[in-house]
Amino acid sequence: MEYYMKNKFIILISSLVFALFSSTSAKSExxxxxxxxxxxxxxxxxxxxxxxxxxxxxxxxxxxxxxxxxxxxxxxxxxxxxxxxxxxxxxxxxxxxxxxxxxxxxxxxxxxxxxxxxxxxxxxxxxxxxxxxxxxxxxxxxxxxxALAWAYRKDWFDRPELQSEFQAKHGYDLGVPKSWDELYDMCTFFQGREIDGQVRYGAAINTERGSEGITMGVTAAMYAWGMQYENPDKPYEMEGYFNAPHVVEAVEFYKKMYEDCTPPGHSDAYMGANLDAYKSETVAFQMNWYAFWPGVSKEDADGRVTGFFANPCQETCAATLxxxxxxxxxxxxxxxxxxxxxxxxxxxxxxxxxxxxxxxxxxxxxxxxxxxxxxxxxxxxxxxxxGIVKDFWQEPTFVELMLPMQEHIHDYVVNGKGTAKAALDNIIEEWVEVFEADGKL
Amino acid sequence: MSKKLINKARGLSDKAIAWIFITPTVLLLLAINIYPLFYAISMSFTNFYANKIGKEIKWVGLKNYIKVLGKESVWERMQITANFMFWTLLIQALIGLGLALLLNKKFKGNELLTTLIVLPMMLSPAVVGTFWTYLYNPQVGVFSYIMNFFYNFGPIDMIGSSVLAPWSIVIVDTWMWTPFTMLICLAGLRSIPDYLYEAAEVDRASRWQQFIYITLPSVLPFLLLALLFRGIENFKMFDMVVELTSGGPGSATELASIQLKREAFEKWKTGYSSAYAVILFVTIFGFGNVYVKVMNKIKDR
Structure with missing residues (x-):
């Protein structure tokens, strides 16, 4: 009996070891x-x-x-x-x-x-x-x-009373905005407006501080205003390019968008928060990545509620990559x-x-x-x-370049500290330091 | 064998046995605390970048220290940290002592109330930071609702406003950690012998005099100890604030520890951030030492 039990025990252990090994070998693939x-x-x-x-x-x-x-x-x-x-x-x-x-x-x-x-x-x-x-x-x-793009509440845009009111106020049709100026007009048109008994707001835009959010948002405007990071003929020369007057104007415009168009508390928002603001029917527009449009579109099977459009042009046509x-x-x-x-x-x-x-x-x-x-x-x-995408620096030191951009843009746009020009100057100053340390300057 | 060992151990002095017992702990401490500290100090004199594999590491002397101390943004973050510490410690000391005095009275439901009050400090700071972002939401958050109940302020954007954001982190820290101050004060209050109050009653001392001359001096060492713990914790506060404000708006709530983390593990300026860490360590160590000396003097009195 003891011999039989011993044998049984050995068989059991062997099977366990075999099972373990066979599962390990399966896992290795x-x-x-x-x-x-x-x-x-x-x-x-x-x-x-x-x-x-x-x-x-x-x-x-x-x-x-x-x-x-x-x-x-x-x-x-x-x-x-x-x-x-x-x-x-x-x-x-x-x-x-x-x-x-x-x-x-x-x-x-x-x-x-x-x-x-x-x-x-x-x-x-x-x-x-x-x-x-x-x-x-x-x-x-x-x-x-x-790329960064926009979704808008097509069903609100289609309402005749809103269309005629917008037409009377701005002199053109309420529809897909062709420029950032038009986008601003439409956002402010919806800001604080009561629709179906609920107060709505203009747009959910990127304002996040911690990772890359506000940079990915503000560059959508900066690219549309024709921003270049550096002198095309002299790499890493940023003075006069990244802080050129038209770039300053773009940053100021983005701040205006933040102040006049976003819902209260939209001060640290990125992909998820923008989606939430849109899905909860709080805003007329949301800025977000194309990656999310299949999900947004899925909830609107007949395409009646939501419309999509590429980043509007301004001085030029461009989109954040x-x-x-x-x-x-x-x-x-x-x-x-x-x-x-x-x-x-x-x-x-x-x-x-x-x-x-x-x-x-x-x-x-x-x-x-x-x-x-x-x-x-x-x-x-x-x-x-x-066809029109532009990206942030792809240098090996990109995180070091991203952090000052996040800090100074957030400080200006959300915190209201200083001027757009000062924010861009500060960013350049820190970028120069990074490129110098990296031996690029 | 085991008998031999026992006999051998019997022959050892008390000091030797004590060393045998503490050696593993000392070794562990050396390995996980002291060695990294000295390693960080040695790195602080180099231009080391942890992400630049293969880059030659150069000795730069005091350059990193000079750079850290000469940077305006570092002083700004120190100021933000000092501001945060001052207000949290002051408010937590006042409310904590007040609550302890109230809970020191015997009344029905005392234990239950004490348990309810200490609940916030049992939560994870990251969780607290996250759910307070919802409480602070100007549209649907309960904070805005309560404030507007008393006066029509409109939507209150605690996290997005540069004026209110520093207060938002002070409020959350106070909500979470006042119970800790309260518990320690309560322990202090319960250690005061009743005969002191009885003697004071006999001497016809008023309630206020009893508080000033018996309660306060007795509870003060406990309160100071609680504040020492809170001070050290808040000097290195990170998780709750990152979850709540990410250091924003701009850098309005970027505490020194958050800036250090960004320099060390996002920019990977290992040498520079080691110098920064050493400066922070010396600062808190120095303050801590002075504080403990003052505390001991008060206790001796």
Whole structure:
């Protein structure tokens, strides 16, 4: 009996060890992908099931909320962490990713697998993949095209009594604003207005202090006023460009928008807060990324409530770039599996499915398809925007450049401290210090 | 074997046994406290950037210290921190002592009330910061509602206004940590022997005289101890304020610890921020030491 029990015990232990090993070996065929926690991430989870079905490789995800996204991911990269095999990193990280060796250079892999960057929209390749900018050195595959845009309450705009009142007051139709001046007129028109027994406000715009929010908002105006960060002929010379009179005017305009158009308490708002203000029917306009439009649109099946439009022009037409590229982390032990995922992701049919699930493909086959413009109400706006996008510095020191911008712009726009010119001068002063420390000046 | 060990241990002096017991703790302290402190001090004399892998680390002498102390923004943040500390400590001392005096009376429901009052300090500061953003919301927040109940101020934007934002963090910290001051004061009050008051009654001392000459001197060391803890905590306050205001509007509520975090872990200026951290450490250490000496003198009296 004792012998029998002993045998049984050995069999049990053996099975447990076998089960443990077999589960470990199954787990070794998996990769981890890091991205921000937002709507498109859910679409990517859905899409990646296809990869697992095709290859048997599991894809694990770690999605970090936007306010902590840069902190978490850059910390991981700086510590040469192995948590992530693939990273969908923000466009501004490409410089640091390349220079500090966080990302794998993909040129050889692309050549070997026949992946051509010519198949992807030029603006997105430039923005998400190349470092130094515009050179054929690729550190990411354009994964998620995005730009800052606007949604508006079409159902309120369609009301005849509001239309005639607006027409009488401003002398033109209440509709999609063609300039920031028109946007301001419309925002102030709705500010404090009672509609269906509830007080409404003009616009939910980016004012967040902690990460990148207010910078991503104010640059939408600055680009439209024709802002350039530096002298095109003399890199890093910012005096007279970044603080030129028309840029000062743009910043002052954004402050005017904040003061006259936003709902009370909208002083530290970014993506989530703008969506909330819009969904709770508090505001007529919201500024946000295209990434959120599939979600907004889904709740408005007949397209009666919401309309979308690209960033309005002013002196010129431009939009703030969002979006990200897919990179392989150089510290990963599973780079081969990660590259396999990238190869799969670059396929035109996968890219088409990516768009249909709510991701913004940058593949020319998808963007150039005859039915693309009709496939979503915001598709035309997306195409228009991606042709005019501009991005913040993508230097390896971009966080050091972002922080003074956040501080001084927030100090002027929300806190009301100083002047727009002084804010821009202060930013330049700190940027010069950063570029000097980096040996660029 | 074990007998041998016991016999050996018996032969050891008390001091030796004490050392055996405290050695693991001392080693642990050295590893996780003292070593990083000296490492940070050594880094503060370099141009080290933790994110610039492969960049040569150069000795820069006192350059980082001169830079930190010469920066206007650092002094501004110090001023914001001092302002925050002054008002939170003052208000918490007054309300905490007041509540302790009230709760020191025996009445029905005393225990339940004490438990309810200490609830806020049991919450996580990050959670407190987050939910107060909702309470402060000018449109739907209960704070605005209560204020407007007394007088029609209109929507009160506590977080977005540069005048009100510093007060918003003072109010939340006071809400959360006054119970701590109160508890320590209450312990002090309950340690005062009854015969002192009985003797004072016999001497026909008024209530006010009893408070000034018996209660206050007896409770003062406790109150000062509570304020020392609160002072140290608030000097390095971070999470609650980051969640509530992110240091804004602009930099109106950016405390020194928040600026330090941004320099160290966002800009990755490791050498510079080590110097900044050392300066903050010396500041609080110096203040703490002076404070403890004053406190001991008061206690001796």
């Amino acid at each position: 998996s990769i981890t992908l890091g991205w921000a926690a937002w709507d498109p991430a859910n679409a990517l989870v859905e899409l990646s099931k296809g990869f697992t079905a095709e290859t048997g490789i599991d894809v694990n995800f770690e999605f970090v909320p936007w306010p902590n996204f840069a902190d978490r991911m850059l910390n991981e990269l700086n510590n040469q962490g192995k948590t992530f095999d693939l990273l969908i990193g923000d466009s501004q990280w490409i410089g640091g990713g390349a220079v500090y060796g966080h990302y794998v250079k993909l040129n050889d892999f692309f050549d070997q697998e026949g992946i051509s960057m010519d198949d992807f929209s030029d603006a997105t390749v430039y923005a998400y993949s190349t470092w130094p900018k515009g050179t054929p050195n690729y550190y990411a595959l354009p994964a998620m095209g995005d 969002g979006g990200q590229g897919l990179s392989v982390v150089s510290y990963s032990d599973k780079k081969d599996l990660a590259l396999e995922y990238m190869k799969w992701f670059a396929k035109p049919d996968v890219q088409a499915k990516w768009w249909s699930l709510g991701g913004y493909s940058c593949h020319k086959d998808v963007l150039g398809a005859s039915d693309f413009v009709d496939s979503a109400v915001y598709a035309q706006g997306f195409l228009d925007s991606m």
